[in-house]
Amino acid sequence: MKYLLECKNLSVDYGLHKALGPLSVKLPKNSKIAMLGPNGAGKSTLLKALTGVTSYKGSLIKNYSSFSYTEQRQEVDWDFPVTCHGVAEMGLYAKVGWFRPLNKQHKKMAYDALAKLGIEDLADRPISQLSVGQQQRVFLARSIVNEEAELFLFDEPLAGVDLKTSEVIYKLFDDLISKGKSIVCVHHNLYDAADYFDHGILINHHLIAQGDLTKVLSKKNLESAYGAGIAVPQFKKRNKVTKVASAA
Amino acid sequence: MQPSVNLLDIWYSLTFSYSYNASIVCLALIFQGLISGxxxxxLLHRRKALLTDTLSHATLPGVGIGFLISLFFMDGAREEWVILGGALFTVVLALGVMRLLERWMRQDAALSLTLSGFYGGGVVLLSYIQTIPSGTKAGLEYFLLGQSATINLAETTLISSGALVVFVAYFALYKEWKLLCFDQKYAAALGYNINLLDLLLTILACITIAVGIRSMGLILIMGIITIPALTASLLVKNWSAFILTSALIGAISAHIGVSISAGLDDVPSGSAIILFGMLFYFTALIWRTLHDRYGNLWARHETRQDN
Structure with a gap:
């Protein structure tokens, strides 16, 4: 089987501080992968190494041509003078290349991406007037606007969003998977991870466990990642959550 | 005693009907206002507004060096491009020193250290120049506060060329600037070289400052660079409109300020421009406050959705 991604003894240092690794892991293609672990475990650092923003030691074999990256919502200034459409079209900048302006077709692609997340009516609204859920949807629209990407990297897209937006994100993940794409997503909530993802990697600098989420999130694994005394999540099936959503 | 206010001069300057030379100077300063905007x-959205202050103060030793070069090596003819070239040189030098200092200290500490070091050096150099017996040193004090009335055609050519460089760089890299200012991390993930773009932006800032100190003065040039942008950020929430508004406010402030300075003897153009910029800013601030409190004053508009 050909893997999406193979890390061998991957490590990242910030000066004397060891941020990640050595980590060895193989990730399967076309699956929804949750990246779990405590704060400071190196999850975001691993994403940065994958995007090429941070330099790393060790080997990293990438079996995908291009990726799309969505950072945490808090990383940017939401008072910046730009419209939702203006943010969505940023996902196409690298494809268009230096110096060239966007054409009409690009503008339409950005509009379609907003429509996929159900916020096409906000296209001309300044981002300073958005709610948290809407901000997250604008970011996701930006990440899916370039349809050539094969791997989608998300940094906590589900943090702090309401039920409606989490439903939209859930559908978006399924849509991407049905198109043969792969998803790697940093996630913090252990209790709903199994609802959104089908594969998990639990890391704390090193790989602790990998595979089906119900097995990854065992008491033994969680205690070695988070320390003793952590409550082991009880898994509910996804359809229960959907019912709550439709009832609300 | 004659009043020193000449309203007719102000009107002539505003309508470009003063004289050919004065109109050209006025036009050059409008260009200066546009690029400063x-x-x-x-810079405002890249969180580098304070950089302007340090860089502009770092022009002072360059002005002195340029003056000395033209005095000793060019037969004492005061060549404007040598002085501005000197200013640009020390600005870039200050930038390098600041980058170096940032390895050992925080950015704000590096900014203030560079500012005081270069400005102090400049003051010493200018005091020395005052002791040299030479007829051409008059006018060096214009670089401190700005004096547009005495700008000659060679200087307007320099200002216009600087403006052209900034215009071309801004429009050629329109989407790259937007991305850099909004989301540096995402830009890096897309493969853009952030350090290169930042360096380019800083060089453009250096050019804007170097060509602007003659009319604005190195103490106040920070004002024409930051005030229009602050005003525009109160008025519009769309990137291209924001930059356009900022540029226009810069240009209008420059035009009115220069005209006031033409009519009022002894008022430096830089101060007049800044005062008009501040007037625009406070007008915009009042409008924004009323708008936020009582809703859109001109039309009904959707309000913020919270959920």
Missing amino acids: IIGGL
């Missing part, structure tokens, strides 16, 4: 908009 653009660069200010970029």
Whole structure:
């Protein structure tokens, strides 16, 4: 089987501080992968190494041509003078290349991406007037606007969003998977991870466990990642959550 | 005693009907206002507005060096491009020193250390120049506060060329600037070289400052770079409109300020421009406050959705 991604003894240092690794892991293609672990475990650092923003030691074999990256919502200034459409079209900048302006077709692609997340009516609204859920949807629209990407990297897209937006994100993940794409997503909530993802990697600098989420999130694994005394999540099936959503 | 206010001069300057030379100077300063607005908009959202202050103060030793070079090596003819070239040289030098200092200290500490070091050096150099017996040193004090009335055609050519460089760089890299200012991390993930773009932006800022100190003065040039951008950020929430508004406010402030300075003897153009910029800013601030409190004053508009 050909893997999406193979890390061998991957490590990242910030000066004397060891941020990640050595980590060895193989990730399967076309699956929804949750990246779990405590704060400071190196999850975001691993994403940065994958995007090429941070330099790393060790080997990293990438079996995908291009990726799309969505950072945490808090990383940017939401008072910046730009419209939702203006943010969505940023996902196409690298494809268009230096110096060239966007054409009409690009503008339409950005509009379609907003429509996929159900916020096409906000296209001309300044981002300073958005709610948290809407901000997250604008970011996701930006990440899916370039349809050539094969791997989608998300940094906590589900943090702090309401039920409606989490439903939209859930559908978006399924849509991407049905198109043969792969998803790697940093996630913090252990209790709903199994609802959104089908594969998990639990890391704390090193790989602790990998595979089906119900097995990854065992008491033994969680205690070695988070320390003793952590409550082991009880898994509910996804359809229960959907019912709550439709009832609300 | 004759009043020193000449309203007719102000009107002539505003309508470009003063004299050919004065109109050209006025036009050059409008260009200066336009590029200051653009660069200010970029620097404000790149969180580098304070950089302007340090860089502009770092022009002072360059002005002195340029003056000395033209005095000793060019037969004492005061060549404007040598002085501005000297200013640009020390600005870039200050930038290098600051980058170096940032390895050992925080950015704000590096900014203030560079500012005081270069400005102090400049003051010493200018005091020395005052002791040299030479007829051409008159006018060096214009670089401190700005004096547009005495700008000659060679200087307007320099200002216009600087403006052209900034215009071309801004429009060629329109989407790159927007991305850099909004989301540096995402830009890096897309493969853009952030350090290169930042360096380019800083060089454009250096050019804007170097060509602007003659008319604005190195103490106040920070004002024409930051005030229009701050005003525009109160008025519009769309990137291209923001930069356009900032540029226009810069240009209008420059035009009115220069005209006031033409009519009022002994008022430096830089101060007049800044005062008009501040007037625009406070007008915009009042409008924004009323708008936020009582809703859109001109039309009904959707309000913020919270959920």
